[in-house]
Amino acid sequence: MQITGKLYSQGSSACEDVIVNLGEYPAFSINTQDAGEPQKLTIDNATVSPKLGSVPREIAIDNIGLLVIDSEPSVDAWLDRRDTVKIHKYEKNNKLVFLSILAVPLMLYGLFKFLLPATAVAFAAWVPDGAVRIASNHTLIALEKTVLEPTTLSNDYQHEVTQYWHDLIDQLDTENEHFNILFYKSNTFGPNAFALPDGTIVFTQELVELFERDRGLLTAVLLHEIGHVEYNHSMRLIAETLITSLALSYFFGDVSGLFELFGGASTTIIQNQYTQELEWEADNYALAQMRNVGLEPQTFADVMVKLAEEYGEGGSTLEALLSTHPSLKARIENAQQAE
Amino acid sequence: MKRMDYTPQEAAHSLLQLQEALSNVDKDAYPERANEIQAEIDLLERQIAEASVPKIEKTAKVIFHGNGKEYFRIWIVNLLLTILTLGIYSAWATVRNNRYFYSNTEIDGHRFSYLAEPMQILTGRIIGVLLFAAYFLASSFSPIAGLVVMLVLFALVPVLVCLSASFKMRMTAYRNIRFNFNKNYGRAYVVFVGYALIGIVSLGLLYPWMLKKIDEFIHSHVTYGDRHLVPKLDTREYYAAGILAFLSALGIGFLGGVLMAASGELAMAEPEQLGLATIIGTFLIYALVFVVSASIYQARIRNHIYNNSELSGVATFKSNVSIGGLIMLRLTNLIMLIVSLGFLMPWIKVRTTQFFVDATEINIQEGAESVLADQTQTGNAIGEEVAGVFDVDIAIG
Secondary structure, three states, rough: OOEEEEEEOOOOOEOOOOOOOOOOEEEEEEOOOOOOOOOOEEHHHHHEEOOOOOOOEEEEEEEEEEEEEOOHHHHHHHHHHOOOOOOOHHHHHHHHHHHHHHHHHHHHHHHHHHHHHHHHHHHHHHHHHHHHHHHHHHHHHHHHHHHEEEOOOOOOHHHHHHHHHHHHHHHHOOOOOOOOEEEEEEEOOOOOEEOOOOEEEEEHHHHHHHOOOOHHHHHHHHHHHHHHHHOOHHHHHHHHOOOOOHHHHHHHHOOOHHHHHHHHHHHHHHHHHHHHHHHHHHHHHHHHHHHHHHOOHHHHHHHHHHHHHOOOOOHHHHHHOOOOOOOOHHHHHHHOOOO | OOOOOHHHHHHHHHHHHHHHHHHHOOOOOOHHHHHHHHHHHHHHHHHHHHOOOOOEEEEEEEEEEEOHHHHHHHHHHHHHHHHHOOOOHHHHHHHHHHHHHHHOEEEEEEEEEOOOOOOHHHHHHHHHHHHHHHHHHOOOOOOHHHHHHHHHHHHHHHHHHHEEEEEEHHOOOEEEEEEEEOOOOOHHHHHHHHHHHHHHHOOOOEEEEEEEEHHHHHHHHHOOOOEEEEEOOOHHHHHHHHHHHHHHHHHHHHHHHHHHHHHHHHHHHOOOHHHHHHHHHHHHHHHHHHHHHHHHHHHHHHHHHHHHHOOOOEEEEEOOOOOOHHHHHHHHHHHHHHHHOOOOHHHHHHHHHHHHOOOEEEEHHHHHHHOOOOOOOOOHHHHHHOOOOOOOOOOOO
């Protein structure tokens, strides 16, 4: 088989048109235009670039240079005789392309919905206690230096409430032994409470004041935070965030430019779905434990109503994408159904 | 300098001497003598002009052979394999995707080659993932440790930029000659730490100057075989582009805000719907600001760099990207992406490449045939991948 090609001799940008004779595989020869003896070669001493779309075939011949010939069926058949993995065959296969169009979104959904959270749960269980304690200590120190201020609630009140709660926790069947309940003042957080992975649970003074020191309401919040600790949510979230950013950057990292515009947003949206799921788990943990401590699930709904009065209840689809917590409306309904 | 074989100093009389002589000659008294000198000046000026402008052999358009339909098949199948292998195949997918664009780009009858091997990319990726995970976990478990790791990484930025640019260049070849990037770490630290700090301290006033220094650093260290890329950049152009981009962002932001407030008043909608409208409106304004100001800056600076750079003895470049055209391209890309939920990505990539290719011309000089290869080196992908994951990768061109 005789074809024309371009030969770039090694080490320089010079190029000449050549006639290539593809003979008995793996033998082939190259003939320059100005006649002379054809150069007898073998494809064993060359590296052939894999077939890709209709781009010309590049054949890097040892000690000679780069031979470029057009991609034609007969040429490709000769060059790819020994190829075992034929990605381009897959790319040409209509059925496979069509299947990919369906499979890619489905698999991405499955990956982010099931595999990733499951991996995160496994990771969370594997984190040593020492690391969890360090994480909690350092986070608390960082928060104290930035957004948390000492509370002005009286020591007597703090002591009384925490004692009451420790007695309650003793009645619960918890895996975590030590819950350390703290009060802080925080303009930034406002009425809020959060849990650190080692069982430290922080209430803001603003929350205590919003609830007018109502012990039932505050206990409902405490149970929700205990849920986060019991299910190891902090560690799970760390793993989920890490894997999500890596997955997005590797699946779609080639999409430069637009990725800059959407990359942050899509990470946030996926992230929010994970945190919302964690909130549901914590809510349901609290609802399941309410009766164990002598409270009605309705009290939990009351907490959400109070917060909704403070923050608005939300509930639109877009807000559901852009918020770390489920809408208070949905959480109230969920609590009322638990009755 | 080697093409300037006729310099004023070598002439019988220098241009300066002649001009001085002419001004001293009484033109009315000795018109002939004055004309003689004038003729000599004209000749000399013509020779100097010819000598300093190298003979341009030919002007070549850049041609892109790729098409969306063909690329879509490659893209989707490789994406599927990447997901199936939980990301490991992404190294092979990257090579195929990049090869598609390099090998389909032609100048003067010759195509570019992408030389990276998947294993190089995979190794770099694994290191990148480990570093990123280390940083992320450190900062998640202890904000203090995170800060330390971040400072260390920040200190490594100049090194990563050099490694990344170097990998990218060495994996690019044209006419079987590799590009390369001269890893000048010392200079990189001056530019990315020293100048960057000056840029920050100046509250942004020296930012355009800093960006120019960065572009200058990156481009002036690019080589093609034994030839150097020589950019002659002008700080004023960076200020013009920067100020224009900044003002357009301010203008759109302001107009958009006013428009949103006004339409909110007019509609008297339910608070809940208003909240939704505000979120959508804010996103639209954000996207518009991003597209318009980035397009203004990119179009002007790309044109400036191309029009003022020379690959010594090989080629000069011409770029005429229009700001309006680029804004339209980015806006339509955005709409295509959202409407198709990402499935039109291959067409977006192809039409974007086509757009830039169409706006580019290369003036090929006599020396293009005689470029010699640099001593051959194989690249390692580590730098690029590490930089990629940490999002400090700097695009060239």
